Amino acid sequence: MRVLFAGTPAVAVPSLEALVGAGFDVVAVLTRPDAPIGRKRVLTPSPVAARAAELGIDVIRAARVDAHAIAAITAVAPDVAAIVAYGGLVPPAALTIPRHGWVNLHFSLLPAWRGAAPVQRSVMAGDDITGAVTFQLEQGLDTGPVFGTLTEAVAPADTAGELLARLSHSGSVLLAQTLSAIYAGTASPRPQAGEVTLAPKLTLEDGHLDWRHPALALNRQARGVAPEPGAWTLLDGQRIKLEPVLLRPDVTALAPGAVALHGKSVLVGTGSHAVELTRIQPAGKKMMAAADWARGMASLESVVFE
Template identity: 40%
Template sequence: MLKVLFAGTPEVAVPSLRVLAADQEHFEVVAVLTRPDAPQGRGRKLTPSPVKQAAQELGLPVLECNPNEPAFVDELVVTGAEAAAVVAYGRILKEDVLETLPMGWYNLHFSLLPQWRGAAPVQRAVWAGDKITGATVFRIDAGMDDGPILAQSTTEIGPHENAGQLLGRLAQDGAYLLSAALQGMADDQIQLTDQPDGSYEQAEKITADDAHIRFDVPCFAVDRQIRACTPNPGAWCLLHPKGTAQPSLAGSPDVPQVLHVLEARPSEADSEQTPKGLEPGKLLVTKKRIWVGTATEPLELLQVKAQGKKAMAAADWARGAHMSEDAFCE
């Protein structure tokens, strides 16, 4: 039985923790390393990470210390862990920490390494229009996601799948890949394979500014951006409900509003129902549908969240938004 330290923080790491903890024939999860409680919500109340909550539910001891502190190595030795399983932990581990466990540290990464090393591999794969992605289990070394590989699995990216949906699938499938890879490693049935040399796309973190939707590009590119930024950080644009800075009926200027686009769908260019000649950012509203123009065919908005409002069907939102025929997004 392999004694495992599990390190992770967000919800995406929970499936792996549960799978390892449930397989008591092959693994003993001796401790769970996670980030300290963090303030959340409007009240900024200190809240445990999803991994900590799951660990407490499973009755597992939790470590919240900083692995870069000198005392951490001693705490790690006390756990009796032989190897560590890491899923979205969120901290860089120093070399002395990596060398403490006799069988090493192993990370579940949500891409087909060496492609998309970095913080946002799923989002970047969706934004790039990749058709195939997957998960990789590799041994952590001093570099950035470049250690030798134990195992990989592949999956297709759905044509309308957003980053959150894809990450959820990969988290579930990857949990079993991680379990099988660690078991094979412990039984000496898997040989580590070095990652090939070469230049590969880096998965840099996506910021709120990156999520500001551009409509002056082809429709497929707008669709990819929205899906890549959903649910986090959330694709958004500025809505001009009156179309210009002209005065409203009350005499006030048109004030742009933040509009989050939660779901959209590219229009079929050859469909009779698809509007023609809609300029980038220009809105067209009918009784049941709403489109926004791009550099090519329009994009149909399906679900949105207006500033200060709840998420709702785009057509329902549009009926109550009191927009002029000149309304546009930028």
């Protein structure tokens, strides 16, 4: 079966490798164009494009599936298209090119968390269980019938990045199994059922911690935005980046945003009990241990995060 693979970030690479490893004929990869990376803004291929080049697979670079991309997809004549975090919508004119349509690997238990940031929103919401599904792509936002499902427990300390990394590997197996079932004629997609929740793309503001909120909500928020866009707060009008914070229910006397040393730990008050800072990156400096940052401050008595 001739497969077009569409994907862009590193989390899509295991799926590309799984399809190649399963013996599918991956005739081309569709990915977003090279992007400027780092301080020097060097144009760099996407992780999927780089891996495709190593595997000797032709690459179609397109910021969106426009007429040019549709012509390139048509030219490789795929029987099915597999899509994992490509980063753009697939228009109706492209959906009908492969005779088996497009199969999307999505990192949530649909219809929960439809959208661009399902794992991040799941962690921020405090879900105990998440997972991944393969489904038939259609015009609606992640609305198509589901081929297969897997579940994954969300550990109390999981960041979105860690959870997504695990799902990218287990999901790659599910995707290969789904395409094998389609090839064998045994696939039987079923309509989605359950409560619909949405997972819009994260913005920088999603990482801004409001210290008036309860500690548990802040813990979930900081883990959900890690590694990108990352948690942050303001100090004297400057943005300070924070790695995920730990719960400290033993300390309740700190006012929201107030910073204090408690033994060797750096604590911040919230709307409930305190949280402990792990690592912090002041403006213009590198990420460092919170204790090292505290030692470099003249005093923490007047330090209040906003």
